[in-house]
């Protein structure tokens with residue numbers, strides 16, 4: 001049984017109690033819902049992997065209440081500090097050297113010497129982190145490889161019966177995952193495009209960040225791992241639907257569903273996974289998606305679309 005918790009003081013206390021005894025709670029963040037467990041508890045972290053059906057070599061992000069908690073887990077370089085100052089709380093994850101005394105379960109980092117940390121801005125996530133008091137390991141709250149959840153309903157569709165509770169905080173404002181940034185000497189490297197656009201990072205850094213493939217996500221050119229995928233087949237950069245396809249538009253055009261009629265990229269990001277979940281619910285077998293400009297949040301949207309369209313196993 002998965003309990004649905006209201007985002008009030010009582011719901012937060014119940015959620016913190018479940019987490020304290022090693023249980024799993026899905027929580028809203030401004031990007032997508034996360035599936036949270038106590039980052040210091042090996043069996044809780046193992047349970048996260050199991051509930052998602054996630055291959056255990058893919059490390060998790062630890063969510064903390066503020067930058068001072070992060071400093072207890074990782075070594076924050078001056079460049080990382082500038083990004084944290086500019087974008088925390090918010091949709092930015094920083095990959096930094098793990099402190100030996102951090103106390104984080106080795107299952108969180110999948111054995112890496114770095115840890116991905118993030119300070120979410122969503123008031124319910126903030127509230128839970130404050131009541132709980134420690135770090136929460138939380139991947140997106142969806143079965144591995146499928147579309148991330150941006151409502152409590154989506155979480156239930158994917159994970160009901162496999163986790164203890166969902167804190168219902170309504171729809172997520174940003175709608176795509178956090179931008180993940182790592183560091184290579186004096187260069188910042190984007191490991192995953194997300195809610196903080198590359199252009200905004202460049203402004204704070206004073207240089208264009210490099211782009212590197214996310215650990216484990218893409219192994220060779222042309223081999224995009226299928227990920228963030230709805231049940232139906234996805235065709236991208238489509239100018240119109242072929243017979244039998246549902247057409248997802250962008251900007252003013254004839255279509256079945258529109259990411260944003262006005263061509264607004266923030267609105268499109270917030271609608272992307274919501275539309276995919278709706279198409280899953282309707283059993284859409286073939287989905288065509290109109291082109292989205294490769295700028296700002298469009299980079300994260302196109303990254304998710306390319307992976308949704310990538311060839312799938314079986």
Ligand code: TXA
Pocket residue numbers: 029031032033034035058059060061093095109112114115116118138139140141176177178179180191214215216
């Ligand atoms: O917005 C988000 O980032 C959401 C919310 C819940 O915070 N979380 C999320 O987590 O998208 P997840 O687990 O679905 O994606 C985390 C990504 C993984 O692809 C993983 O490979 C990468 O972060 N990652 C985690 N730790 C890493 C590390 N130490 N080095 C490189 N990549 C890492």
Ligand code: MG
Pocket residue numbers: 139140148
């Ligand atoms: Mg995910």
